[in-house]
Amino acid sequence: MVRVGIPRALLYFKFFPLWKKFLDELGCEVVLSPKTNQKILEKGVEIGFNELCLPIKLYYGHMAKLLDKYPDLDYVFIPRYIALDTKGFYCPKFLSLPDAMKANFHDMPPVLEWEVNSKQNLKAVWAIAFGRQLGMPTTRIMDAYSKAVHYYKEYHEVLRKGVPVPDALESVEKGEPFPDPSEIEEKPLTIFVLGHPYNTFEEFTNMSMMEKIQEMGANVLALENLPERVFEHRVKVSDKFDNYWGNEQDILQASNYFYNSGADEIDGVIFLISFACGPDSLIAEIVMRDMKDRGVPYMSLILDEHSGNAGLMTRIETFVEMIKRKKLMEVTH
Amino acid sequence: MINNCDNKMTQTRMELEDGSKAGRMDMQEVYLGIDVGSVTIKLALVDPSNNLIKSTWLRNQGSPIENVKIGIKRMRDELEQESMLDSIQVKAVGTTGSARYLTKSIVGGDVAKTEIIAHAVAAISYHPDVRTILEIGGQDSKIIILRDGIVVDFAMNSVCAAGTGSFLDHQAARLGIKIEEFGNYALRSETPVSIAGRCTVFAESDMIHKQQMGYSKEDIIGGLSQSLVRNYLNNVGKGKDIQPPIIFQGGVAANSGIVEAFKESLKEEVTVPKHFLLMGSIGAAILAKEHFQENPGYKTNFRGFDVHDIExxxxxxxxxxxxxxxxxxxxxxxxxxxxxxxxxxxxxxxxxx
Structure with a gap:
């Protein structure tokens, strides 16, 4: 069986179920680097050059760990997401990811490149190009791809019912059925954690903040848990300024939703940002203004490899406490 | 002895229900708040009406555990000297500051809340109409925005400690003046020089440069105060809706130069509360009181004022x-x-x- 390794970083948190099912159906065995730990972080910071954002540094660390753990890999899977619609681009670091890896890891096994550029072709066309790298006939690739797309849809339906992304990803990895959404207990507060999935679900660098917010007595929701209609229409910021970044679109859509009808469904928004993320720094300003206008409690948290647990926890504790006290006042008055 | 105690307690309770004030020899219900910051430890004892009964503070050098014990002992000794020790009863203990959980475990605290909540609660108690709290401590600086007595927004400095108390301490030492004098120097300045205040590393080299150029200490300190306030407003205060009444608390509020610089920058009156240094600990005590009142029959975990004897x-x-x-x-x-x-x-x- 062909063995394919995937670093557990970056878009793994967004597209892994699609990739995994596609590769499974093409008859490959998928292995992942372990969950982020101190050593992986240190390795990534050591290899990745200084100006990179933390998630990319982590990708380097995970690649190193993957190659070290599985020296017998047939392929390394590296995504190259260029554009998912006809407008805007992904961040340049995503566009150049396979090249950056090849330039750094010289003894790497052959790279299976998963390129998606909807400006040029339909996603299915890219899927065929991907399958060809494994020497597969088109009919088999198309069959595998349509099964993967179907599975990815199912995955999103489960998330929209409120299942947390880490739980769903775990079942994908183990090849088990998705967890049951009915087991989720309801709490009096709901905090929305906004951000790229490689920030919000990277438990090592965000110090399991989702879990900690839950322990403080609040429900935690993420982009992935929002209704499908939130993401149906592209958000245009203004006539003068349109969002250029493909991977910021869903963040703007969520912000737009909370600016309108969605405001009643949540009690506060925390935007988790990686230090040195250019697109986030622009979008965060827009989100902040939207939330302020709408009177939704808002806080942004910036993560980097030097983040101290104490400072992060103080902010989260204060944010949750602030909302609790606010609600209490509303009830008593 | 036990009976005696019980009698005293019943007596106090009855008197309090009467609405009359508890006398000096009666058991008075009090709440202890401990704020363990990075540079100083503050302790406050408040009564059920949030009046400050007793307070003390000390520098947090070395082990916070030892210093908290010293602080409690100091408070105990002062209470004893004024023969108050036997007439008060600690009903609940609140801790705050960066060592709030550690302190809670050591002294037997009942609630541990963040310093932002504690500062806000204390400020609201003394100035119910406050809408903005500026707080600068030893290593942290914060801004808290309130509306109608509710915290609606806040920010705290991240990794950068530019312009906080420890930086001012360090600069005062380097300029050979006492930190207590720092504010007066700034106030005497007639033409404050411009100091790069974005980062303290740059600020320090800029200050040394200005010293070597021959500018007076007064003008350098005056310029530094202005640049630190600018830095605070541009970083911590960025995007915040700063509305009067504005209250400035935390250790740096003792620095009249910084207070003046805030007034000038914000073009608003800035009030420094009487107990500006103790606000965190007062807030912690009030939060302990809230906790006690919300849970009928609550019994405190407090190990007692003799906690300093525990190793x-x-x-x-x-x-x-x-x-x-x-x-x-x-x-x-x-x-x-x-x-x-x-x-x-x-x-x-x-x-x-």
């Missing part, structure tokens, strides 16, 4: 359970080896609060 042992070990190899800290009571606190692990397998 604690701290030790550290590396877990080794996974690649993270977390450094776990534990605090034990020396006498019976009971673990009062243990943390530092990411996964929570060792955690004891």
């Amino acid at each position: 604690f042992e701290t030790s550290t070990f590396n877990c080794g359970g996974c690649a993270n190899n977390c450094e776990v800290v534990q605090v034990k009571m020396a006498e019976n080896k009971e673990i009062v606190a243990r943390w530092g692990d990411r996964c929570g397998r060792w955690e004891v609060f």
Whole structure:
């Protein structure tokens, strides 16, 4: 069986179920680097050059760990997401990811490149190009791809019912059925954690903040848990300024939703940002203004490899406490 | 003896229900707040009407555990001297500051809340109409925005400690003046020089440069105060809706130069409350009171004012359970080896609060 390794970083948190099912159906065995730990972080910071954002540094660390753990890999899977619609681009670091890896890891096994550029072709066309790298006939690739797309849809339906992304990803990895959404207990507060999935679900660098917010007595929701209609229409910021970044679109859509009808469904928004993320720094300003206008409690948290647990926890504790006290006042008055 | 105590308590309760004030020899209900910051430790004892009965503060040098014990002992001794020790009863203890959980375990606290909440609660209690709180401490600076007595927004400095108390301490020492004099120097300045205040590393080299150029200490300190305020407003205060009444608290509020610079920058009156240094600890005490009142029949975990006689042992070990190899800290009571606190692990397998 062909063995394919995937670093557990970056878009793994967004597209892994699609990739995994596609590769499974093409008859490959998928292995992942372990969950982020101190050593992986240190390795990534050591290899990745200084100006990179933390998630990319982590990708380097995970690649190193993957190659070290599985020296017998047939392929390394590296995504190259260029554009998912006809407008805007992904961040340049995503566009150049396979090249950056090849330039750094010289003894790497052959790279299976998963390129998606909807400006040029339909996603299915890219899927065929991907399958060809494994020497597969088109009919088999198309069959595998349509099964993967179907599975990815199912995955999103489960998330929209409120299942947390880490739980769903775990079942994908183990090849088990998705967890049951009915087991989720309801709490009096709901905090929305906004951000790229490689920030919000990277438990090592965000110090399991989702879990900690839950322990403080609040429900935690993420982009992935929002209704499908939130993401149906592209958000245009203004006539003068349109969002250029493909991977910021869903963040703007969520912000737009909370600016309108969605405001009643949540009690506060925390935007988790990686230090040195250019697109986030622009979008965060827009989100902040939207939330302020709408009177939704808002806080942004910036993560980097030097983040101290104490400072992060103080902010989260204060944010949750602030909302609790606010609600209490509303009830008593 | 026990009977005697009970009598006293009943008497106090009856008197309080009458609406009359508890006399000096009656058992007065009090709440203790402890604010363990990075540079100083503050303790405050408040009555049920949030009046400050007793307070003390000390520098937090070395071990916070030892210093908290010293602080409690100091408070105990002062209460004893004024023969108040037997007439008060601590109903609940609140802790705040960066060592709030550690302190809660050591003294037997009832609530541990963040310093932002504690500062806000104290400020609201003394100035119910406050809409903006500026707070600068030893290592932290914060801004708290309130509307109708509710915190609606806040911010705290991140990794950068530019313009906080410890930087001012350091600069005062470098210029050879007492920190207490710092504000007066700034106020005497007629043409404050421009100092790069974005980062203290740059500020310091800029200050040295200006000194070498021959500018007076007054004008350098005046310029520094202005640039620190600018830095605070541009970083911590960025995007915040600063509305009067504005209250300035925390240790740096003692610095009249900074207070003036805030007034000038904001073009608003800035009030420094009487107990500006103690606001965190007063807030912690009020939060303890809230906790006590919300839970009928609540019994405090407080180990008592004799907590300074209890020996604690701290030790550290590396877990080794996974690649993270977390450094776990534990605090034990020396006498019976009971673990009062243990943390530092990411996964929570060792955690004891």
